[in-house]
Amino acid sequence: MNTSADQLKKIEAQEYDDLVNQTKPKPTVLKNCIWAFVIGGLICTLGQIILNFFMGQGLSKLDAGSATSVVMIFLAALFTGLGWYDVLGKHAGAGSIVPITGFANAIVASAMEYKREGFIFGVGARIFSVAGPTLVFGFAVSVVIGLIKVVFG
Numbered sequence: 001m002n003t004s005a006d007q008l009k010k011i012e013a014q015e016y017d018d019l020v021n022q023t024k025p026k027p028t029v030l031k032n033c034i035w036a037f038v039i040g041g042l043i044c045t046l047g048q049i050i051l052n053f054f055m056g057q058g059l060s061k062l063d064a065g066s067a068t069s070v071v072m073i074f075l076a077a078l079f080t081g082l083g084w085y086d087v088l089g090k091h092a093g094a095g096s097i098v099p100i101t102g103f104a105n106a107i108v109a110s111a112m113e114y115k116r117e118g119f120i121f122g123v124g125a126r127i128f129s130v131a132g133p134t135l136v137f138g139f140a141v142s143v144v145i146g147l148i149k150v151v152f153g
Contacts, residue, residue, distance in 0.1 A: 032093050039088065040095030047072050047099070069100060076101035080108040106130040 050071050054064035079085040085105045089096045096102055110129050114122035128135065 039092030
């Protein structure tokens with residue numbers, strides 16, 4: 001009796017999977033890639049315009065780069081707080097996540113989500129819940145690359 005019940009469950013599961021595969025929308029990979037490229041490029045173009053502005057004001061390239069990063073992070077945090085960055089992310093995908101603005105979005109979104117739990121146990125404890133793994137693996141890879149450079153010259 002158990003065997004026939006198990007077979008029936010397998011058949012039902014397969015029928016369900018077939019139904020889901022028929023009804024779910026097919027991803028438009030090419031369109032998504034184009035949008036990611038365009039939006040990511042526009043974000044980087046905005047960064048270049050800001051960098052050129054700061055260099056035109058007499059800042060060195062290093063100082064202008066630092067100031068540009070601060071402005072881009074501020075804009076991403078502001079747009080996240082206003083709810084605009086989520087709308088951008090729906091259309092841009094990885095194009096809005098990969099630049100430094102995506103990192104700022106991840107931190108601010110986590111802070112906003114856990115704000116209701118308080119500033120210490122909510123925001124303070126969970127602000128890096130999304131961006132934390134990126135930092136950990138980024139630091140780990142940089143240490144490994146540094147060691148490889150030291151050992152192999």
